[in-house]
Amino acid sequence: MTRTAGSAGRTGVPMSPPESLADPPRKLARFSPVERFAHRSTAVLVLVLIATGFSLFYQPLALIVGRRPIVEAIHVVAGFLLPVPTFIALLSAEFRADLGHLNRFAPDDWEWLRRRDRRRSSLAVHKFNAGQKLAAACFGAAGVVLFGTGLLLLFPDQLSLSDGVRQGATVVHDATTLALVALLAGHARLAMRHPEARAAMRTGVMDAEYARREYAAWAASEEKE
């Protein structure tokens, strides 16, 4: 798309201020520092939890790592710290606004999920696409379920758990871990294929060209400002 002064942009709105070919591509502000801190901290904690968890649970790894008492201690501490970055982020208006975006589905979101040509279509995609909205809900639920069942596993006698509940907590904790690992594999794969998205989470700003392709409606409303 050429950027000559006075020409209409993709949305038909005249671009202002006028841009020349010498200007660097514009960046759109996407994630606040608090949000980026929360994402990075949570990612580190999750990786520690998965590494220590599998060192306790998966025997071939346990045999190599050993050291059960300290591995368990690290796992428990990381588990208790897991919700903290999110709670800190909830104090910020930007994060709460983004949660609102992730929560709401417009009719185009269902279309987006259904269609194989979703990225070539003219569906309206705002700040997050439908896949990201669903993934966020799943990640959030996995975190809550793992934290809750983790507490049950840590204090079975103090909570006077029945045998059945204790077994249930164990099975659900393990099964949710596997589901989370699968979800994270997809998350990492998409991140590898979308370096502009990785940059947006790393720096807080997103390349405007990329945003116009992937989040057209969001980019348009951002560029109105």
Add this chain to the structure above:
Amino acid sequence: MTGPDNPDSRPATGTPVGRRVFLGLVALGAAGVAAGGPLSRGFNSLHATVAAHDRTGLSGLIPGGGWRYYTVSNGYPAVDAAAYRLSVKGLVNKPLTLSLADIKALPRTSLVRDFQCVTGWRVPDVHWSGVRLSDVLAAAEVDPSAGAVQFKSFDGVYTECLTMSQAMRSDVLVADTMESAPVTRNHGGPVRMLVAPMYGYKSCKWLSTIRVVPKVIPGYWEHFGYDEDGWVGRSNGRTDEPT
């Protein structure tokens, strides 16, 4: 930056699918916890089916079924089978130092029992072979003043103890064979205890010493509050099926 002034940021329109998916999945997790018993049995049978055909060992990643391997020291101790010695001492007339060959020369006993851990998991129909503890004690000629038998592990940390009458039961083995193969390092080999009617913690792994003593000496897990008489289904506040 999307904010309160930007129309695109107002999340007032659209169905709250995110919240519904989130709450629905959390509710599913809670239901899974409540359905503990049947759910665990379901995963156990799934795991058994997969593990039977699995050559990779990756079925260890499937939850709910099979063995869990605990150690209270820094790792899983290993000892060379040829160098292994079991020491029988204390209130006995004939202290013994038994090699694996010596153990195999004593009268053999086999058992098939479920193995039940006090944390809840259970492995059905495990085949064990070895020597009855009572036969080992008979060879060492126990002194009449003896009241209990202590077990020590070559991990340097774990100990357990049985009363003399518990020790003389026919279902208490000094086991060197499990599922027709030598007890593996994972499972506490080359020689471990198998106290069949009690929870797994009563069975000392990586056995180094059998020491006959005047009275019961509380073992590793008893110091954390677990019952001395760890009968399956009748102790530790649990109601499991006896093994």
